[in-house]
Amino acid sequence: MTTMATTTAARADSVRYAALGAKLLMFALLLTALIWPDLxxxxxxxxxxxxxxxxxxxxxxxxxxxxxxxxRSKLHQTFPWPADLLLTLPWLIDLLGNRFNLFDTVSWWDDAMHFILWGLLTAGALLAFAPRNLSRGLTTFVALGFGATAAVIWELGEYVAFVRNSPELQTAYTDTLGDLTLGTLGALVAGLVVYRRSASAAH
Structure with a gap:
């Protein structure tokens, strides 16, 4: 029992340090973007x-x-570090992908990121804010609702911020449809994974 408790505590510490490290790295990348925007x-x-x-x-x-x-949270007795890590990783990974120019040099990178990052974001939101006793169907609907809405907001933001005035405008329609589809699929997978994890923890 003591060994199991120690292992659980060590795992929780690892997740906490990972979440904090991800935030620090993200802020460091943003700071360097302010100082050296060309890089x-x-x-x-x-x-x-x-x-x-x-x-x-x-x-x-x-x-x-x-x-x-x-x-006043009824979901968490302590700060939900796993959810925090999942909600931080998408922003960090996107910055790293841009820093290493992967979006423009690796043909499949953008599609993979829309699927994976929306999955991470949706999983984090579910773990942080969704009740644990939702059925599989409700968990899936919540995941799809959050993921699809977030994907639409992201695509609208991209269009207003830079796509409408860039060479990407000619292919933006097809790209946006693909991004929305992949983001929604990522959210769907995240919902099913979170439900399975919650169901396993309950037993």
Whole structure:
């Protein structure tokens, strides 16, 4: 029993350190983008909007916890570090992908990111805010609702911020449809995974 408790505590510490490390790295990348914009990989790709939106996205759960969750949350007794890590990783991975120019040099990278990052984001939102006793159907519907809505907002933001004035406009319609489809599929997979994890934990 003591060994199991120690293992669980060590795992929780690892997740907490990973979440904090992801945030620190993300903020470091954003800071370097301010200092050396030509090297950031996001120049000409709505850099200003990313510098505003990404910190908000990574900090939304800690801010919610500070303002409300720590005293009145019925879902969590302590800060939900796994959810926080999942909600931080999409912003960090996107920055890294742009920093290493993967979106423009690897043909499948953009599609993979829309599927994977929306899956991570949806899983984080479900773990942070969705009740644990939802059925598989309701979990799936919540995941699809959140994921599809977030994907639409992202695509609208991309269009307003830089696509409409870039060479990508000619292929934007097809690309947007593909991005929305992959983001929604990623959210669907995340919903099923989170449900299975919650069901297993309940037993």
């Amino acid at each position: 950031s990989g996001i120049k000409g790709k709505a850099a200003t909007a990313r510098l505003i939106v990404y910190p908000i996205g990574a900090m939304v759960l800690p801010l919610w916890w500070w303002a409300y969750g720590r005293t």
